Amino acid sequence: MASPNGSLVTQLVREIRGRIAARELAPGTKLASIRAQAAARRVSKTTVVEAYDRLAAEGIIESRRGAGFYVAGHPPPFTLAEAGPRLDREVDPLWVSRQSLEMPEDALKPGCGWLPPSWLPEAALRRALRTVARGSAGALIDYGSPPGLAKLREHLARRLNGFGVPTAPRQILLTDSGTQAVDLLCRFMLEPGDAVLVDDPCYFNFRALLRAHRARVVSVPYTPTGPDIAAFAQVLEKHKPRLYITNCGVHNPTGAYLSPVTAHRVLKLAEQHGVTIIEDDIFADFEAEPSARLAAFDGLERVVQIGSFSKTVSASLRCGYIAAKTDWIEGLTNLKIACTFSSGQLSAELLLAVLQDGSSRRHVETLRARLADAMSQANTRLRGVGLVPWVMPRAGMYLWCELPEGLDAADIARHALEENIVLAPGNVFSPAQTAGRFLRFNVAQCANLRIFEFLQRAVR
Structure with a gap:
């Protein structure tokens, strides 16, 4: 039975950790053997093994094959x-x-x-954890399929159709986040030095990502109804960007909305100049009535839509998506394998459980x-x-x-x-x-x- 101060393992871990912190055991000092420690404390050898394993996992002690356990070097002091x-x-x-x-x-x-x-939704997340833990072991320990969990892609396809974006599950690729979605698309479409158009102002991480890809960032002023169309046309003519990256729904950082008239003009200009549009829909759930979406008008022909649930479910569940035309998904899937090999199956299972929870x-x-x-x-x-x-x-x-x-x-x-x-x-x-x-x-x-x-x- 455990003592009031915790289990025998916990007590031993706490004591050794304290002696090391107090410099009673210097770096390089050999600890008592498992047999000797067990005999001295009148505990089982299993108790000592578990305590030493915990300390080794923390990096406080280290195991030397055939020689026993030794105190590891002290880390440099942490300063304010x-x-x-x-x-x-x-x-x-x-x-x-x-x-x-x-x-x-x-x-x-x-x-x-x-x-x-x-x-x-902390309570829903905890329920999801219990549900997934009781399910197939594959969700806990195995690689996921490269396109991502099929049931979650089906759920997302229904969701996108509800927003007026005609989408089939085969047109969706799961990613580790919305940021990774943009990163994969940039890897898929850009060469260093290519021009990419963003709003001014725009989400700051678009700028940081494009800088990492060595893209040439050009911008267009944003108005309360979307990008300034006259300036948009001029930038397309002058800089010939490969991509235009923007938010739909609620614009970040301004909170403005894209009007249907502006959306149609943007799409017409993009078609004339051969520009692909990446539309970030991460704030979709904040709108009671969906506002204009370029992907809805375009049908995922020239527009690629991305999103995630970090704002409304959990930032710890790293799970986003790309919705694009079918022939692009194959190439993006191959690129995803090259970059991350597989999908985060555990995160996808947890997210699906939360989205299907009755409280969602x-x-x-x-x-x-x-x-x-x-x-x-x-x-x-x-x-x-x-x-x-x-x-x-x-x-x-x-x-x-x-x-x-x-x-x-x-x-x-x-x-x-x-x-x-x-x-x-x-x-x-x-x-x-x-x-x-x-x-x-x-x-x-x-x-x-x-x-x-x-x-x-x-x-x-």
Whole structure:
């Protein structure tokens, strides 16, 4: 029976770990043999074996074949400077991601791109874990098929058809994320130096990915109804881009919507100039009524649609998709094998279980209601400190706000880090660097009034 302080294995692990941390056991010291340790403590040899195995798995001790177990070298001391954000980091397309992911858990993150954990379906995820654990062992330990879990592709095909995008399961390739979907498409279509068109402003990771592919990024100003069509035509004529990468539904970062008229004009120009469009639909569930989608008008002929569920289900379930014309899926599947070999079957099984859970529809409806309330509150508070939204979104989680004349968003974001607040300055989203007076706010992350107290001081 375990003691009040835990099992015999846990007690032994804790004691040895403590002696090593206190420098009583120096690096290179040989531990007592399994037989001697068991005899000295009057426990079974199995108990000692398990304790040593745990310590070895942590890297605290190491096994030397035929010689026993030894204390491993101590790691270099961890400093407080390593725990905090890099205040001198360049404000580039990776700035918001690095700061948001590296800041401590208690930091305020109105600049990040995800919902608070308490807003996501934890109970459904736990049910899904139990369901998958009781199912076939293949989901837990085997490689998945390269195209991805067939049942999930069938589910996604029904979902896309519901959004007006005619799709068959064979036209869907599962990926590890929406980001990997863009990465695969860039590998599939681009050569270094090719021009790629993005919105200005656009999702900052589009810029970071294209830079990694050594593409030549060109941009077109975004308006409240979509890309500026006159500028769009000029860029296509001048730079002859291979791809146009954009959001559909709720635009990131502006919260604007693509109008049907603009969508038709974009598709007509893309056809004239031989441009393929990658349309990111990651925010689909935030809309009660689907807005215009290029893939719906085009039927997946010139448009490729991608997405994932990191915003509405879980960022830990790395599962996205590509929906494209059938003859492209074969080539993309081969490329996926070359890059990642297989699909994340466990993530796909878990995601499917959550999407088929009886609470899924209610969860999405609750999210929309909470976001609408948060949008209203954040809008009122931001206006109260002098920040004006560029457009009022009909749905979603972003407000794209302009600072008063003479203020620089990057400077304000750097000062915010000193108060444990992560903001998203406008120029990380702007290829032309024309958004120096803008900040993007995630309204779901704006509940803490300390954010607005800081902004009040910053805009004085």
